[in-house]
Structure formats: structure tokens, C-alpha cells
Amino acid sequence: MSKKWRTAITQHIDGEPYVRGYRLLDLVGRYSFSQVAYLTLKGELPTPAEARVLDAMLVSVVDHGLAPPSAVADRVVISGGNPLHVGVAAGILTFGEAHGGAIESAARVFQETAARDGDVRELAAERVAEALSRKERLPGFGHRLYKEADPRTARIFGIAKEEGFFGRHSALAEVMAEELKKQSGRPLVLNVDGGIAAIISDMGFDWRLGKGFFIMGRVVGLVAQAFEEITRERPFRRLSEDEMEYDGVPPRELEPDS
Ligand SMILES: CC(C)(COP(=O)(O)OP(=O)(O)OC[C@H]1O[C@@H](n2cnc3c(N)ncnc32)[C@H](O)[C@@H]1OP(=O)(O)O)[C@@H](O)C(=O)NCCC(=O)NCCS
Incomplete structure (x- = not known):
């Protein structure tokens, strides 16, 4: 029966991560960040x-x-x-x-x-x-x-x-x-x-x-x-008065309480 969540990006084998099939620690120090970003997104090394x-x-x-x-x-x-x-x-x-x-x-x-x-x-x-x-x-x-x-x-x-x-x-x-x-x-x-x-x-x-x-x-x-x-x-941080403009109704009086 297929499981509820699935991914083709990374799996763990004996507690170690493998990204797109490559052992992560083999990628570290050998490939640049953007090379591994490409691998992660596209599935193959560039x-x-x-x-x-x-x-x-x-x-x-x-x-x-x-x-x-x-x-x-x-x-x-x-x-x-x-x-x-x-x-x-x-x-x-x-x-x-x-x-x-x-x-x-x-x-x-x-x-x-x-x-x-x-x-x-x-x-x-x-x-x-x-x-x-x-x-x-x-x-x-x-x-x-x-x-x-x-x-x-x-x-x-x-x-x-x-x-x-x-x-x-x-x-x-x-x-x-x-x-x-x-x-x-x-x-x-x-x-x-x-x-x-x-x-x-x-x-x-x-x-x-x-x-x-x-x-x-x-x-x-x-x-x-x-x-x-x-x-x-x-x-x-807040805006200063000279950076903003009020263009709503001018001040007005409330109706007296009845
Ligand atoms: C980036 C952007 C917001 C810059 O805008 P701006 O130079 O200040 O131009 P304005 O938003 O004032 O628009 C001026 C006129 O050009 C038109 N225009 C601006 N970008 C347009 C576009 N990509 N395609 C068609 N018409 C465009 C507007 O419709 C407006 O026409 P109008 O005066 O008849 O209403 C605008 O060009 C845009 O929305 N581009 C599409 C989105 C985009 O590529 N964003 C990434 C930016 S790095």
C-alpha cells in the first residue's frame, strides 16, 4: 500500500541523508551551493x-x-x-x-x-x-x-x-x-x-x-x-509627518446626543 506522504528528493539510509540519490556528505566540499541547488531542483547534477x-x-x-x-x-x-x-x-x-x-x-x-x-x-x-x-x-x-x-x-x-x-x-x-x-x-x-x-x-x-x-x-x-x-x-521605525498626507474628510462634529 502506498504511503500518505512521498518524495523523490531526499531519503535517509542508515541515518544518512541522500539527496537525489547522492550521499549528502559526498556532495559537501565537492560541489558548490548552486550546483547542489540545481541537483535538488532538477534531479541531476549540472x-x-x-x-x-x-x-x-x-x-x-x-x-x-x-x-x-x-x-x-x-x-x-x-x-x-x-x-x-x-x-x-x-x-x-x-x-x-x-x-x-x-x-x-x-x-x-x-x-x-x-x-x-x-x-x-x-x-x-x-x-x-x-x-x-x-x-x-x-x-x-x-x-x-x-x-x-x-x-x-x-x-x-x-x-x-x-x-x-x-x-x-x-x-x-x-x-x-x-x-x-x-x-x-x-x-x-x-x-x-x-x-x-x-x-x-x-x-x-x-x-x-x-x-x-x-x-x-x-x-x-x-x-x-x-x-x-x-x-x-x-x-x-515610523514615517515622519512630511512623508505622509491625510486626504480624508476634515475634522467635524458628532451629532449631539439625543
Ligand atoms: C515593473 C513595473 C511595476 C514598473 O512600472 P513603471 O515603470 O513605474 O510603470 P507604471 O506601473 O507606472 O506603468 C506605466 C504604464 O506602462 C504600462 N506598463 C508597464 N509595464 C507594462 C508591461 N510589462 N506590459 C504592458 N504595459 C506595461 C502600464 O499599464 C501603464 O500604462 P497606463 O499609463 O496606460 O496605465 C511595471 O513595468 C510592471 O508591472 N511590469 C510587469 C511586472 C514585472 O515584470 N515585474 C518585475 C520587475 S523587476
Whole structure:
């Protein structure tokens, strides 16, 4: 009879863990963290090329300063008097369609579009037109700061090209950015989420794993942000009066008691 819980990731033999069939202690000291992350996610050890591309993607999202929602949430929660893991968890909870989470939906768009027959230029033009007519925000495109190009995307695409992982999905993503600019008139660059989404698609990862790549990389930054808040700042951060505005009803009198 099959048991209620099952896993193909790790098992214990004589009290020792085996990850995807390899004895964990044999991996320790021989493979890097990202090589073992690849093994854990995909089930096989990566080639040197796959390992370098995965490493590049994880490094590209490691931290992006104080400003993004995840760093703000992380620090605010710590400043309320919570321990490190609670701040980090709060940061992770901000990952949604506008922040980090776009990798998943962008990878889905690239995988579904690239699976259709046809030339990437035609498929890109068609998918962009469809999104604009539906007023859909195409995930993986646009950035608050970068209007010419997201330099992180250019860097990871460069490495993916060197290692032979710039395939149909990445080509499609690049052409979609050109089409988006042409058809919308807006400088909606392929952002780092979109770049990662395209590369993981060319590496054969399921789009539903997309957000995991952002989490794995950025959690390092979130731990550092939480630790810095704990060790360098006073508790109870609050907004100052000049940072906020009340735009509700002016003061008014209650009806006299009847
Ligand atoms: C990242 C993002 C929030 C930056 O936004 P922004 O530069 O401040 O732009 P705004 O949210 O003010 O949007 C301005 C206009 O561009 C449009 N737009 C922005 N991103 C778009 C996208 N990816 N696809 C289609 N249209 C988009 C908006 O609909 C808006 O149009 P409107 O004025 O007709 O309403 C935005 O581009 C976005 O939502 N991108 C998709 C999600 C994503 O990839 N997130 C990961 C970021 S690293």
C-alpha cells in the first residue's frame, strides 16, 4: 500500500541523508551551493555550463538596496521587534507579480508562446499585440528605474550566450521587448525577472519553479538587510509627518446626543 506522504528528493539510509540519490556528505566540499541547488531542483547534477548560468542568475538578484518592497518589509518587521527569520519571511511575502514573482508568469508566457509553430518575430508581435489589446501587463517587461536596458539582463544573457543557453525562449523575450517598445511607444525593457525567465526556459525548467530562483538569490540580501537593521538601527521605525498626507474628510462634529 502506498504511503500518505512521498518524495523523490531526499531519503535517509542508515541515518544518512541522500539527496537525489547522492550521499549528502559526498556532495559537501565537492560541489558548490548552486550546483547542489540545481541537483535538488532538477534531479541531476549540472554540467559546468549549466552551473555557471545558474550561478550568474542567482548572483544577479542577490540584493537591490533598501528601496524594493521586500527590503522595506523586512526592515519594518524587524523594527517592530521581531527576530531575523520573521523579517526575512516578511520580505519573501512581498514577492508578487510586480516584484520577483514575474519570473514565473514570464516563463509561462515564453514557454507557451515558444511552443507554437512559427518564427519568433511573428510570435512575439502577435503575443505583444494580444497583451496590449487586453491591457495586460506583460510579466518580465518594464522597470521603475531602467528605461534603456536592464543591465542585469544584458549581463546574464551574455553569460547564457557564452555557455550555449541562449535559445528560442531568450530570443523570443528579446524580440518581445522590441515589439513592446514599437507597439506601445513605451520603453518597456526586458527586466531581470524576464531575463531569468527566458534563460530558465532555455535550460528546461518548468515555469512553475520561476519564483524559486528569485527567492534563492534574494534571500541572501534579505538576511543581510535584517541583520543590519537589528545591529545598526533603533527599533520602531515610523514615517515622519512630511512623508505622509491625510486626504480624508476634515475634522467635524458628532451629532449631539439625543
Ligand atoms: C515593473 C513595473 C511595476 C514598473 O512600472 P513603471 O515603470 O513605474 O510603470 P507604471 O506601473 O507606472 O506603468 C506605466 C504604464 O506602462 C504600462 N506598463 C508597464 N509595464 C507594462 C508591461 N510589462 N506590459 C504592458 N504595459 C506595461 C502600464 O499599464 C501603464 O500604462 P497606463 O499609463 O496606460 O496605465 C511595471 O513595468 C510592471 O508591472 N511590469 C510587469 C511586472 C514585472 O515584470 N515585474 C518585475 C520587475 S523587476
